[in-house]
Amino acid sequence: MSVLTPNSDRRWRGIISLYGKGFAMGLGDSVPGVSGGTIAVITKIYEEIILSIRQFDATLVRLLLKLKLQDAWRYVNGSFLLILAIGILSGLLLSANSMLYLLNNHFEALMAFFFGLVIASVVLLSGEIPVFRFKYCWVALLGALATGMIGSLEPAAASELNLGYLFFCGFVSVSAMILPGLSGAFILILLGTYETMLIALTSLYWLRISVFLVGCLAGLLLFSRLLSQLLLKYRALCFSAICGMLLGSLPALWPWRLVGPNAESSAQALKSVNVWPQTYAELTSESPQLFEVALCFMLGTAIVLILDRSASKKPTREIPVQ
Numbered sequence: 001m002s003v004l005t006p007n008s009d010r011r012w013r014g015i016i017s018l019y020g021k022g023f024a025m026g027l028g029d030s031v032p033g034v035s036g037g038t039i040a041v042i043t044k045i046y047e048e049i050i051l052s053i054r055q056f057d058a059t060l061v062r063l064l065l066k067l068k069l070q071d072a073w074r075y076v077n078g079s080f081l082l083i084l085a086i087g088i089l090s091g092l093l094l095s096a097n098s099m100l101y102l103l104n105n106h107f108e109a110l111m112a113f114f115f116g117l118v119i120a121s122v123v124l125l126s127g128e129i130p131v132f133r134f135k136y137c138w139v140a141l142l143g144a145l146a147t148g149m150i151g152s153l154e155p156a157a158a159s160e161l162n163l164g165y166l167f168f169c170g171f172v173s174v175s176a177m178i179l180p181g182l183s184g185a186f187i188l189i190l191l192g193t194y195e196t197m198l199i200a201l202t203s204l205y206w207l208r209i210s211v212f213l214v215g216c217l218a219g220l221l222l223f224s225r226l227l228s229q230l231l232l233k234y235r236a237l238c239f240s241a242i243c244g245m246l247l248g249s250l251p252a253l254w255p256w257r258l259v260g261p262n263a264e265s266s267a268q269a270l271k272s273v274n275v276w277p278q279t280y281a282e283l284t285s286e287s288p289q290l291f292e293v294a295l296c297f298m299l300g301t302a303i304v305l306i307l308d309r310s311a312s313k314k315p316t317r318e319i320p321v322q
Contacts (some may be wrong), residue, residue, distance in 0.1 A: 015083055019044055022084040026091020028114075029184050036088070037178045038246060042121045042304050045253050047231055049084070049178070051222035052077035093201060108255040112293040115253045116300025122246050124304065129243070136240040143244025148251065163211045169193045170215025175223045179245065255293050256280040 021043040029036035040046040055076040065073035073079070102110045129136050169191045173184040188194040201206040231238050254274040277288035 018045075018080065018083045019087040019090075022087020022088075023091040023094075025084075026088040026093075027095045029088070029092065036184065038118065038121065040178070040250070041242060041246075042117060045084070048077070048080065050224050050227045050231060052081055053220060054228035056221055070118075106292075107257075108289050109119075109292045109296040111253050111255040113296040114298040115250065115255065116297040116302075117304055118246050118250060118253065120301040120304035122243050125239055125243050125246070129240055136236065139237050139240040139248070140244035143241040144248035145243045147248030163208070166193065166208055166211045167215035167218075169197075169240040171219035174219040175218040178220065178223065178227070200228065256288060258283060 022037070024043065025036035025039045028039040037046065040049055060072055060075055061070075063075060169188060172191065173187040188197060196208070197212060199205070200212070227238075251274060256275050256277050256279075258273045258275055258280070275283070277290060277293075280286070281288050
């Protein structure tokens with residue numbers, strides 16, 4: 001019988017924790033209006049993700065050509081990325097059905113939960129900005145405006161299936177997925193391929209999934225290099241922009257919406273009109289579910305605070321740059 005040592009216990013807890021964070025990112029990325037990047041910021045792994053992906057460069061190629069596979073694995077923080085990727089994929093596969101159910105049956109409560117996540121995250125992330133200066137306010141405002149402008153765009157009609165177009169959609173949407181406040185799922189709605197990819201995931205259409213993932217990988221490698229340079233050189237300004245983008249995503253997470261007569265799903269409700277709960281009750285003759293909304297909002301904020309406390313106890317990992 002094997003005995004679990006303290007070190008192995010911590011190791012397994014770390015693996016389970018990282019898998020859970022990836023799982024949450026996958027859930028978030030599948031919901032229009034929610035960003036996996038937001039979840040990464042909340043769980044304090046955002047910078048490590050960007051800096052790890054940045055390591056896919058010429059140095060990695062040289063290590064692989066020399067067959068130094070172990071060194072190459074450590075160089076790209078391979079264990080971290082692999083566990084995270086498995087978690088994200090698991091979240092995406094599960095949420096293809098479960099999140100659609102929650103969107104269609106518990107829309108107000110689900111949006112309130114994410115609303116609470118974002119509000120608490122902005123409060124905590126504001127501590128990353130060392131000095132309250134005018135330029136930081138402007139950058140935050142620009143981030144909020146950029147997110148708001150993207151959120152105001154009208155969705156495109158569903159496009160005729162084309163593998164080249166799916167590659168392009170993966171390339172574009174993954175850039176939004178790793179930006180806090182910008183929803184990759186919503187970008188897919190704008191491009192007209194959201195339902196196509198949900199069906200591909202639930203029906204396991206591997207060709208479509210593979211082409212889309214190749215596009216995601218290409219966009220991720222290119223965009224992460226730009227983000228890593230910005231984070232290393234202008235960290236405070238980057239966090240100002242992130243706070244702004246998170247705030248700019250709040251209108252898309254408002255629980256009470258008046259859905260147009262032609263809307264066929266709650267995902268389309270993200271393009272409807274936001275109203276106050278009393279107005280919602282008067283115009284729809286439905287309960288605004290204030291208790292459930294308040295409870296889910298508090299649950300969202302509590303989770304962020306708990307994650308922040310647990311993450312602050314762990315030392316951050318240095319990503320080697322060669």
